[in-house]
Amino acid sequence: MAGRGERREGRGGALSRSGARRQEARPDTVAIVVATPGDAPALLAAERPGTTVGVLCAQPGTAGERAAYERAAAECAGRGVRVDREPRVLDAEVGKITQPVLDALRDLRPLRVRTLDPDPAHVSFDAEAKRPVIAEPPLRGSVARDTITAARKLQLETGDPVFVDCHRAGADPRLGGAGGLRHPWPASWLTRGRDGRLTAYLPSAAGVLRWTEEETGADRWAGPELLEGPALLPGLTVVQDGLGYVHLIGLRRRKGADGAELVVVVHATQYQSGRPLGPWHSAGNPNANDRDKAREVGFPAAVFDTRNHLHLFVRNFGHGVSTRRQTADGKWNAWQHLRGVSAADELAALAGPHGAEVWARARDSAAAVRWHRGTPDASWTQDTDTSASPYPGTLSAAPEAGAIRHRYAGTNEVCVGVPGGMPVSLGGPDGEGPVAGAAGVDIQGWGCTVLVRWGADGTCAVGAHQDGRPDTGVWWFDAGETSLVPPAVAVDGRGRAVIAVLAPDGRLRIARQEPDASGLAFGAWTTVGS
Incomplete structure (x- = not known):
């Protein structure tokens, strides 16, 4: 075949950190x-x-x-x-x-x-x-x-x-890029720290990239910085605890003392915006006693409960869901297997009315399964009657207690669902992947939830509904920028909604809400960082 072993001649380029001539990406x-x-x-x-x-x-x-x-x-x-x-x-x-x-x-x-x-x-x-x-x-x-x-x-x-x-x-090509991913992109990768500054975290081949506002609400950002840490597999989970600290969770492949490779869940904490990331610690693997089984572990989902306990959930080797909890003093309990319906490698962890809970897309049907507890220390209960039918690659947590967002498997429409109720359609059947949202945004005196998602061909689509009232409907509009990853949204230190994308040139771009506009409107897109 043509192309075997061929290499094109170089065309110059910048200097790498080692001083060698390199090509620009x-x-x-x-x-x-x-x-x-x-x-x-x-x-x-x-x-x-x-x-x-x-x-x-x-x-x-x-x-x-x-x-x-x-x-x-x-x-x-x-x-x-x-x-x-x-x-x-x-x-x-x-x-x-x-x-x-x-x-x-x-x-x-x-x-x-x-x-x-x-x-x-x-x-x-x-x-x-x-x-x-x-x-x-x-x-x-x-x-x-x-x-x-x-x-x-x-x-x-x-x-x-x-x-x-x-x-x-x-994987079915009709699922699009998001539906067949082994290691998903984070749905919520833009966060606001304790000091009010925004920070963006995205996984790259060499580790986590971080961009941080230099001042609250300013367009001057530091980054992208490559955070020190182990060689992670692609993918990242980003969650915040009750104190506002950001926690990064992923998977790492490492070699044991016998030279055999083991895949483990790892976790690090960002205590202060822009400061060095805390050390990465292993949270183990529910199949750690068998390396052949352990390598198949699903990508972790995580959430903090009202007691500020971190709950991790992963799909295990047997296609069940395993969980373990870290208390506020840093102690971990043992992995626990949540028995029941076989789960696909897609989980959404969220804070329910009685503590942490997890939803999983079913492996053998177009349905979702929910595990929850009546009290924070009660036994886990499985709920298979959720009425949710998520399209692959679309599960994410909603701000309402116990609610999830997903795309309906039959129409690709964005939906929000709660236990015991029928999913509410939010429209937006174009595009793919999960939907991110930020609640508490002021729009002409109303507290609203701003939503962002992938639209057609990777465009950033934006919508909003009154906080806690997704049934009032959502009007979606094209924000005028495309993104290589699912777009993110957060509320900045001045109370404005900020949407973020990873532009086709690989740089972070943001747009801030114009609070005095007659409705939901955003200013011009700005490229931030170096």
């Missing part, structure tokens, strides 16, 4: 890194018009795979996605992929990298061998793991942000 370029050409069409189908895609394959694949790739490339051209008709083949084997991928990424200089699941799910369990049975070829997981490593090295080498998405193999 190309914001419109996406690298798709897969095992064979047959893995690429599903990822190409999720690309938006206007991007340039470089496809890297570890092996050339079969004639049928190459034909499927060519059809996908032709379809991309028809909707404005630029992609080579033949992928670049690296001729790499399991365990020997990192360097070829890194060399290719240096050439492409992508802002975004897409690959498959580094820890493919099992299809059965071999009781005799006491090992899970993985149906996917070993090369798929190896390519994904080494791609994450290569992207991290590229970002540390150049200083340019690189953002990585890992997609489940075999």
Whole structure:
């Protein structure tokens, strides 16, 4: 195949931190890194018009795979996605992929990298061998793991942000990019600290990036800063406790004393805006006694209850939900398995009327399951009669106690649901992914909840409803900016709603509410940070 082992000549560029000449990142370029050409069409189908895609394959694949790739490339051209008709083949084997991928990424200089699941799910369990049975070829997981490593090295080498998405193999392309993610983007990544300053946190290949207001309500921001910490897997959960401290939660792959790799949940705390992040601590894994099972752990969801106890929830190896709690004095209890309906790898943790609770999208049906407690210390109870039918990749917490937002599986409309009630439609059937919101925004004297979501082709759509009254309806409007990640919203130290996006050039852009406007209106978009 054409493209095998090719490298284009360099064209100059800036100096990296080591002093070596490097290329500048190309914001419109996406690298798709897969095992064979047959893995690429599903990822190409999720690309938006206007991007340039470089496809890297570890092996050339079969004639049928190459034909499927060519059809996908032709379809991309028809909707404005630029992609080579033949992928670049690296001729790499399991365990020997990192360097070829890194060399290719240096050439492409992508802002975004897409690959498959580094820890493919099992299809059965071999009781005799006491090992899970993985149906996917070993090369798929190896390519994904080494791609994450290569992207991290590229970002540390150049200083340019690189953002990585890992997609489940075999996910329905109609779900869009958000529906098939193994490690989700945070829905609420813009926060207000105790001193009133806003801070944005986003996961990158080399770690968490942070942007911080230099003064309350000002357009001068510091960042993006790469926070020190372990090599995290893509994805991030951002929550705040009752004192206003920000907690970052993710997954880390590390090697044990025997050299075997283990995936664990990790957690760090931001006590003061703009100050160094606290140390990362391991919160363990509900399947920690078996590394083969532990690697499949789902991405963590988290929430603080009224006693300021942190509750973690993850999907475990058996497709159930496991939880553990950290008390205000820092002590953890043991992992507890919440038995019941098999859960998909998508959870939303929220504060209910009686403490923490968690919703999960069901694995085998278009439904949602809720676990809750009658009192903060009571046993967990499962509620399967929720009337919620979430579209994959759309569950998020709403500000109303015990309420969730999601897109309805039948129509893709944004909905808000509460236990025992039918979901209320908020409209907005275009777009994909979760919806974020901020309550307590003053709009002409009314306390309102401002909502933001992905619209068509990644645009930022904004709407609002009266606090606690989503049934009054939402009028959505295009905010005039696109985002590479689900847009975020928060209330700044001066009481104004602020919406934030990660622009197609990889920089943070914000727009602030104009409080004296006749309705909900925002000022011009501003690029913040360096």
